[in-house]
Amino acid sequence: MKELKERILREGKNLGNGILKVDSFVNHQVDPVLMNACGREFARRFANVGATKVLTAEISGIAPALTTALHLSLPVVYARNTKPITMPDAVFLTLAPSHTKGVMTELIVSPEYLAGGERVLIIDDFLASGATIMGLVRLAQTAGATIVGIGALIEKTFEGGRQMLKPLGVPIESLAVITAMEGDTIVFSD
């Protein structure tokens, strides 16, 4: 997606160790107009997968997942990292390593909002190692739901996430695909 790639080239910063800083429009400050355009594009690409719910992980997945869900007119559920007191005692929980926090984080979803029979579209900000998204896949499968698609704003192919997710046999769509980052140079797949 042209607008997203141009923005990454203009404002993205390669911090080394595979970390791409996009805090000025995705991860800390968010450009809602760009996120809305990304959501519209995801909705177009996943228009025919029959999703009944969008699933993401707090925190950075919320913006693109919300705008995607808006354009698909579907509810969106975000997995929490801590269990708030409003959540029932029995929950779906899994662990995934956090890229930017450097620790294992919990992904928690209440059974109230993820049920058997749901057709789940997973949307997140990054597809890197695929660990967070695989965590969301495990949660959905534990709930008896079916994964029907996976979307990420930004994919870093050199971290191998797509290979890990491929066996799921669902469409995987990334709006900006980065094949290499060296110093100030960010290389896209096309």
Add this chain to the structure above:
Amino acid sequence: MKELKERILREGKNLGNGILKVDSFVNHQVDPVLMNACGREFARRFANVGATKVLTAEISGIAPALTTALHLSLPVVYARNTKPITMPDAVFLTLAPSHTKGVMTELIVSPEYLAGGERVLIIDDFLASGATIMGLVRLAQTAGATIVGIGALIEKTFEGGRQMLKPLGVPIESLAVITAMEGDTIVFSD
């Protein structure tokens, strides 16, 4: 706002101790169509305050802040609870008690995205004791920014937040104002 109040009456649950559970459409599962309508309403109410940025706190403030920012065509910044490795060493940080986590949480904003001279509109999910919003006010003031308005989806008047915020002298807008919760009965101000 009629749609929001009707939804609270239909799906909100009084968990006691002043906790209103709205996890099915605001806090864990989000209804993006309702959030978009709320964002449009905030944008209408704050159309003339001259805001240059929307500020909120992760996690539950993100959805209403994002849709408000979308309708105002402004960037939105969400204060983080933990400092990710993409953030510089020197940050704006304050502490606020979390209602639903029962602990003090950090609110952290990078100086990169909150500068002197900004005119900040604060949007959050709840206005209860006002502690989180006052934390955001302190962050913005530390940055040299000016607060120009405060909006919350749901206000609980019996927790006194509005009194705490009133001395700021800025418009405070809530889309659903709850004056009492007793058992299954939720009473709105009008």
